[in-house]
Amino acid sequence: MYLFHRTSPTPLSLQLFCSYVFLGFLSAADNLMYAYAYAYLPASTAALLASSSLAFSALFGFWIVNNKLNASVINAIVIITAAMTIIALDSDSDRYPYVSNSQYIWGFVWDILGSALHGLIFAFSEWVFKKFLGRRSFHVVLEQQVMVSFCAFLFTTIGVIINKDFQGITSEAKTFKGGVTAYNLVLIWSVITFQLGVLGATGILFLASTVMAGVLNAVRVPVTSIAAVILLNDPMSGFKILSLVITFWGFASYIYGTSTGSKLP
Numbered sequence: 001m002y003l004f005h006r007t008s009p010t011p012l013s014l015q016l017f018c019s020y021v022f023l024g025f026l027s028a029a030d031n032l033m034y035a036y037a038y039a040y041l042p043a044s045t046a047a048l049l050a051s052s053s054l055a056f057s058a059l060f061g062f063w064i065v066n067n068k069l070n071a072s073v074i075n076a077i078v079i080i081t082a083a084m085t086i087i088a089l090d091s092d093s094d095r096y097p098y099v100s101n102s103q104y105i106w107g108f109v110w111d112i113l114g115s116a117l118h119g120l121i122f123a124f125s126e127w128v129f130k131k132f133l134g135r136r137s138f139h140v141v142l143e144q145q146v147m148v149s150f151c152a153f154l155f156t157t158i159g160v161i162i163n164k165d166f167q168g169i170t171s172e173a174k175t176f177k178g179g180v181t182a183y184n185l186v187l188i189w190s191v192i193t194f195q196l197g198v199l200g201a202t203g204i205l206f207l208a209s210t211v212m213a214g215v216l217n218a219v220r221v222p223v224t225s226i227a228a229v230i231l232l233n234d235p236m237s238g239f240k241i242l243s244l245v246i247t248f249w250g251f252a253s254y255i256y257g258t259s260t261g262s263k264l265p
Contacts, residue, residue, distance in 0.1 A: 007137055016132045020144070023128070024151020026121050031156070033114035040099050040107030042235060043228035048087055049111040051080055051221040051247050054254075056119025057214025064123040065130060067211045072257020079250035080218075083243040084112075118217070122201070122210040129206055141206045145199055215254060222248055 010016070037046050055077040061067035095104045125144065133140040160166060176183040204213040225244055228234040 007139060010133055010140060010143055013132070016128070019124075019128050019132065020147040021151050023121060023124060023144075023148045024153075025155055026117055026124070027148060027152040028155035028159070030114050030117040030121060031152070032159075033110045033117065037107050037111035037114060040103045041111065042096070043232055044225040044234040044236060044240065045087060046107070046111050047221050047224035047228065048240070048243055048247060049084060049108065050115050050118075051218045051250075052084055052112060053115035053118040054214040054218040054251070055080055056116045057122050057217070058119075058211050060119045060123035061126070061210030061214070065126045065210060067123075067209050070257065072254050073211065075257065076250040076254035079253065080247055083246040083250065086239050086243040086246065119210075119214060122205060122213045122217075125202060126205045126210045126213075135206060138203070138206065141199070141202050145195075145202050149195065149198065215251065218247075218251060221251075 034046075034050070037049070041049070058067070058069060058073045058077060062069040095101075099107070125148075128144060129135060129140065133144065173180045173183040201213050201217060204216055222244060225234075225236075225240075229236045
């Protein structure tokens, strides 16, 4: 990459190194929160709740990197918040039998906290571009992704070792429904697709803004919800369908308001 663009690596100052470490810690914590959320909630419900990351991305983007907060953004925040409320009111319809009331509530809490942290990560990542890396060439996107992912990997590995989860992974693979090979393939493809998603989000932060990254991240909600119903037989109540429609409406109103606003002189 450096030879192709005829450029050199960004000097790793103490501030930039601390920023990478901080982002890596936030990323590890964010993944842990989402892991607990998906352990206690159906995938479709967890995905709908995760759409609140758009609201947090807009707010943190406004506070940290001065992204514009116009009427379309505020409208989307209100609509998506209403969709989250509908899901909360319909909590008894989709709870798995083996999940207790307290676990289900904690699933909500971890999902919302993870979404808030996701918005903070987007805003702080854009701040790193503005403050240290600049927007000289796309190689700075790969620099940030590699460093942040490596720091997140270290924090996660430390937690796994302390909690002795490597032994649990071995036993879990043996009892996996598709067998050990299928289990390993799930892990491999999870790593690949996750890194592709991180690369895409970081690229959007480089090319556009925190709010745009939040919008594109939230677009996956209807896809995830529908796929969870088809592939995982997730329960889909009338309230959840209404929440999905309202969430999609919030995305559409934001995109329409932003696109028409950008065309005004």
